[in-house]
Amino acid sequence: xxxxxxxxxxxxxxxxxxxxxxxxxxxxxxxxxxxxxxxxxxxxxxxxxxxxxxxxxxxxxxxxxxxxxxxxxxxxxxxxxxxxxxxxxxxxxxxxxxxxxxxxxxxxxxxxxxxxxxxxxxxxxxxxxxxxxxxxxxxxxxxxxxxxxxxxxxxxxxxxxxxxxxxxxxxxxxxxxxxxxxxxxxxxxxxxxxxxxxxxxxxxxxxxxxxxxxxxxxxxxxxxxxxxxxxxxxxxxxxxxxxxxxxxxxxxxxxxxxxxxxxxxxxxxxxxxxxxxxxxxxxxxxxxxxxxxxxxxxxxxxxxxxxxxxxxxxxxxxxxxxxxxxxxxxxxxxxxxxxxxxxxxxxxxxxxxxxxxxxxxxxxxxxxx
Amino acid sequence: xxxxxxxxxxxxxxxxxxxxxxxxxxxxxxxxxxxxxxxxxxxxxxxxxxxxxxxxxxxxxxxxxxxxxxxxxxxxxxxxxxxxxxxxxxxxxxxxxxxxxxxxxxxxxxxxxxxxxxxxxxxxxxxxxxxxxxxxxxxxxxxxxxxxxxxxxxxxxxxxxxxxxxxxxxxxxxxxxxxxxxxxxxxxxxxxxxxxxxxxxxxxxxxxxxxxxxxxxxxxxxxxxxxxxxxxxxxxxxxxxxxxxxxxxxxxxxxxxxxxxxxxxxxxxxxxxxxxxxxxxxxxxxx
Numbered sequence: 001x002x003x004x005x006x007x008x009x010x011x012x013x014x015x016x017x018x019x020x021x022x023x024x025x026x027x028x029x030x031x032x033x034x035x036x037x038x039x040x041x042x043x044x045x046x047x048x049x050x051x052x053x054x055x056x057x058x059x060x061x062x063x064x065x066x067x068x069x070x071x072x073x074x075x076x077x078x079x080x081x082x083x084x085x086x087x088x089x090x091x092x093x094x095x096x097x098x099x100x101x102x103x104x105x106x107x108x109x110x111x112x113x114x115x116x117x118x119x120x121x122x123x124x125x126x127x128x129x130x131x132x133x134x135x136x137x138x139x140x141x142x143x144x145x146x147x148x149x150x151x152x153x154x155x156x157x158x159x160x161x162x163x164x165x166x167x168x169x170x171x172x173x174x175x176x177x178x179x180x181x182x183x184x185x186x187x188x189x190x191x192x193x194x195x196x197x198x199x200x201x202x203x204x205x206x207x208x209x210x211x212x213x214x215x216x217x218x219x220x221x222x223x224x225x226x227x228x229x230x231x232x233x234x235x236x237x238x239x240x241x242x243x244x245x246x247x248x249x250x251x252x253x254x255x256x257x258x259x260x261x262x263x264x265x266x267x268x269x270x271x272x273x274x275x276x277x278x279x280x281x282x283x284x285x286x287x288x289x290x291x292x293x294x295x296x297x298x299x300x301x302x303x304x305x306x307x308x309x310x311x312x313x314x315x316x317x318x319x320x321x322x323x324x325x326x327x328x329x330x331x332x333x334x335x336x337x338x339x340x341x342x343x344x345x346x347x348x349x350x351x352x353x354x355x356x357x358x359x360x361x362x363x364x365x366x367x368x369x
Numbered sequence: 370x371x372x373x374x375x376x377x378x379x380x381x382x383x384x385x386x387x388x389x390x391x392x393x394x395x396x397x398x399x400x401x402x403x404x405x406x407x408x409x410x411x412x413x414x415x416x417x418x419x420x421x422x423x424x425x426x427x428x429x430x431x432x433x434x435x436x437x438x439x440x441x442x443x444x445x446x447x448x449x450x451x452x453x454x455x456x457x458x459x460x461x462x463x464x465x466x467x468x469x470x471x472x473x474x475x476x477x478x479x480x481x482x483x484x485x486x487x488x489x490x491x492x493x494x495x496x497x498x499x500x501x502x503x504x505x506x507x508x509x510x511x512x513x514x515x516x517x518x519x520x521x522x523x524x525x526x527x528x529x530x531x532x533x534x535x536x537x538x539x540x541x542x543x544x545x546x547x548x549x550x551x552x553x554x555x556x557x558x559x560x561x562x563x564x565x566x567x568x569x570x571x572x573x574x575x576x577x578x579x580x581x582x583x584x585x586x587x588x589x590x591x592x593x594x595x596x597x598x599x600x601x602x603x604x605x606x607x608x609x610x611x612x613x614x615x616x617x618x619x620x621x622x623x624x625x626x627x628x629x630x631x632x633x634x635x636x637x638x639x640x641x642x643x644x645x646x647x648x649x650x651x652x653x654x655x656x
Contacts, residue, residue, distance in 0.1 A: 170585075170604065172604070172610045172613050172614075173613065173614055174616070174618065177603050177605070177610070177622070178631050180632075180633050181605070182584035182588075182589050182603065183585075183589040183633055185554075185586075185604070186554075186587070186588070189559070190561055190562045190565070193558060193559035194562045209542070209582075210542075210551070213551055213554055214585075217558075217559070229548055230548055230551075231542050231546075231547050231548055231550055231551040231582075232544050237544055240544065241464050253464075254460070254463070254464040255460070256460045256547045256548065257547065265459060265460075265548065267552060314559055317555050317556050318520060318556055318559065320516070320553065320556055321513025321514075321550070321552055321553055321556065322513075322517060
């Protein structure tokens with residue numbers, strides 16, 4: 001991704017966002033000019049309209065691979081952002097009481113709306129130092145054991161559990177194997193299926209395989225609009241199918257990993273909308289949407305008797321791949337979108353949109369600088 | 370000649386199409402086979418008579434589901450259940466010009482219908498719910514049918530209060546069913562939670578290889594976990610780990626002995642003692 005990203009005004013752009021980057025740059029150029037004249041203000045307004053239209057066009061039609069790229073956007077809100085923005089006075093809890101403390105899984109007591117909850121999330125880290133500490137969001141067994149230990153605590157005191165999933169997968173390392181990565185995840189799956197408090201799981205970025213599932217079993221499953229959830233990373237799948245990780249776009253297409261497809265499969269219950277152009281463009285809107293979803297869902301779940309809740313959870317889990325499994329049949333007839341990915345098509349699009357007037361009018365002012 | 374062939378196959382296979390999850394062909398056609406462990410030439414029939422174990426070095430060859438049942442259950446006692454279940458191909462998976470639904474069909478034409486066989490059986494006279502994974506079917510991968518059959522076995526075991534014996538041999542979740550196959554990890558684990566609450570005995574037998582989503586769900590949830598000698602058992606495959614950390618993996622890494630040393634399995638049992646060992650464990654647990 002790194003070679004395709006461009007920087008402007010602090011915001012980083014994905015390879016398919018060239019056009020958006022151009023408009024954004026024009027807007028910042030105009031803004032930077034001293035003394036905003038009427039002419040400039042109206043021009044900025046027009047450009048912003050244009051930007052919105054372009055974002056709408058692009059983001060309503062993302063290919064699965066583009067969705068994966070958005071979900072991995074370097075500026076996408078991470079678990080800590082949600083924690084800080086959503087919860088005023090959280091208390092972080094550390095350690096699995098067994099081996100250590102894994103920074104890739106964060107557990108904390110907090111209050112969402114009026115509800116006191118235990119909040120568990122996978123953290124990738126923002127800067128390189130944090131990223132290394134968090135293993136780039138790949139938890140070790142102690143992370144899963146910490147999550148379980150705190151869930152047991154929540155069960156004891158009747159606190160609902162909210163988990164935030166954002167991981168490329170559980171860490172594949174020697175230490176992780178020695179300490180029983182598989183066993184840690186397996187025990188979590190079993191215990192979460194019968195934890196006697198409501199559990200809500202939200203995929204906020206990458207939902208990578210067993211690593212995501214390790215804190216992803218619950219009563220409700222939600223996913224952000226441009227997050228993905230898959231059994232294997234598109235690169236890994238492409239590596240197996242074609243021995244070529246660069247064909248990940250095709251693999252992403254085949255894996256049905258985007259939010260609408262997951263909803264159709266009955267894996268997720270709700271898609272939480274993101275801000276236009278992805279969560280990183282407007283952090284607060286996205287966090288607000290997530291918060292609303294949690295308060296609403298908790299209210300529903302709290303009304304249920306715990307026995308009914310557990311029975312429903314069990315039935316929900318057992319329905320996955322059961323005899324009444326929904327099948328995506330429309331898959332083959334789906335229009336093939338990747339044409340838009342080609343550079344030629346993108347260039348053609350740029351010429352088509354009537355922004356020429358603006359850009360020609362804009363260039364002389366830049367010369368004055 | 371044969372010797373040379375197996376040597377190259379142990380490494381990356383040049384003609385591999387990348388799609389096939391077929392096991393290494395450890396038992397090539399012919400009368401003589403080479404043991405991948407000690408390189409001795411063995412008479413095939415004598416190996417088969419020896420429960421597919423190398424008589425020289427006790428290397429346990431991989432065996433398919435039917436053979437496993439023949440070796441483990443009392444003669445003719447296996448009553449299969451859920452044999453009619455076939456994957457509905459939930460994603461409509463087709464990539465690289467290969468169609469998952471067609472592959473499933475080609476297997477069922479050969480008489481193999483899924484990567485797991487479940488049914489009631491007797492082991493040394495003790496009634497059990499036996500569930501055996503078949504590595505020769507798409508790498509023993511866990512898809513929706515594997516999950517469904519597993520849950521069927523657990524339900525029956527609860528109903529008839531039978532001990533559950535599961536022999537795992539799997540590469541993990543089945544990529545071709547995407548996130549539905551991932552859901553099977555949760556599904557089998559949830560079913561085992563119910564089984565646990567009904568105080569059922571679950572003996573998990575790990576054989577070569579047990580990795581990925583199967584290890585990270587039911588295989589590691591056994592009340593008693595048994596492994597065959599030198600079986601590969603782990604979460605991530607050795608190649609994945611090597612590619613991630615770029616460090617030479619230690620000798621015997623992720624083998625049964627390694628897991629025993631780190632406290633994740635109860636015992637390592639030679640294939641010829643498996644029947645008696647399971648029988649004795651069932652007796653101890655009073656089932």
